[in-house]
Amino acid sequence: MAAQQTPGLGGAQRSASASGRRARLATAGRGGSLSRAHSRVVGVLKYALPAVGLVIVALVVAWPELHPSQVDISNPAERPVAAAAGEIQNPRYSGVDEAARPYTVWATLAKQVEDQIFDLNRPKGELKLQNGLVLNLDAQAGKLDRSSKSVHLSGNVTLRRSDGTTMITDAADIDLADKGARSSTPVTAEGPFGTLSAGGFKVEQQGDVIIFTGPTKLFLKPGADKAFQGTPQ
Template identity: 30%
Template sequence: MSQEIRRSDFLDVAQDRRRALTPSRARQVPRAEQIARRQRLVQAMKFLMPLLAAGVLALMVFWPDIEGSNSRLSFRRGPALVPEALQLVAPRFQGVDELNRPYTVTARLARQPGQEEVLLMELPRADIQLNDGGWVYVESDRGRYDRATQLLDLEGNVELYHDNGTLFRTEAAAVRVNAGTAHGERPTQAQGSFGTIESEGFEMRDRGAVMIFTGRARAVLEGRQQ
């Protein structure tokens, strides 16, 4: 009898513990109309929030006119965005003159700052074929190439090679690559099998067939022994 009482007491205690662990408030599943009402509220907020922001912005802009001319809102225009220059790595331009003689213009790097056909070049090179099948090769530290006029302005350690062994050195020169002409107004030094010539400038005509030294010139000629 005592064992049955103790067992019943144990069962009562276990039931009391279950009741204590049972949540005091059961979770309610929202009904379909409640879910639809919440969705309509979210959609309305998505529409109203941009309108509210636009209204606040408009109020900030037009408030000085509404309040009066004593307090006016001012804005400062920031710097305009300028597109970066077009940059070309190892560009190569080829063409032919009116007699179908080819020429080539290359560089290590070129930048096109605007919409014009003008390129600012680093280490530009030009290779021009001559009338007799020879060639003239010119290079410098930097240059400006106008593709419309085929004019190549060179500056900095300008060197012009003629395939007959003549070398010209100057600091600035202008080369018309399609015509095969060049000229410079800086001190020029030429050396070859004839010796050396120093002048105040130079001019190349007829695709290298004629070379003219301008200004004061000094020549040291090397004669051949008989």
């Protein structure tokens, strides 16, 4: 009698063998992909790391140019050292008023034209006011008088108070000692109240009060009266 054969056993073995080959091929494929990816990363880093190093070195070399030191011209008894052309790079003038509130004026360039007077290029300033607000200013040109602690600004003069009020005019005189300012040239203003145009302005009472002079046009924002409650005018 012939022995009974188990059907399908050879087919199962062949299927298992084929599955094993596919698994080995897939594993080999993944290994090849990982190897190629690793090679690409190594290749990129080989060029990127030296480039990053060069950028860091360039920043270290250029840092003094990007952040130049300022020359203090605050002391009226001193004549600051100037270049051959009489120009002072990055001047800074600072002090405090009678209430010990600080002020600072700086510029890209200054030239001492008289004993206490300096012509300024691109002057900027920051004045701390008695009400806690800050008045920032900038212009195209200026003239600083150390004896009177004042500066005359000209060319796109912009004054920004930290309550959101901004005034723009052609020229203005700033008294650093009492935080006053005035201008007799047309001015435009914008702030929490709305927008305004006038013939000039005066900043008084240590920066608390701004008075607009000459013909004045005012456009109030809705709720402008609430914007003024508890804030300097």
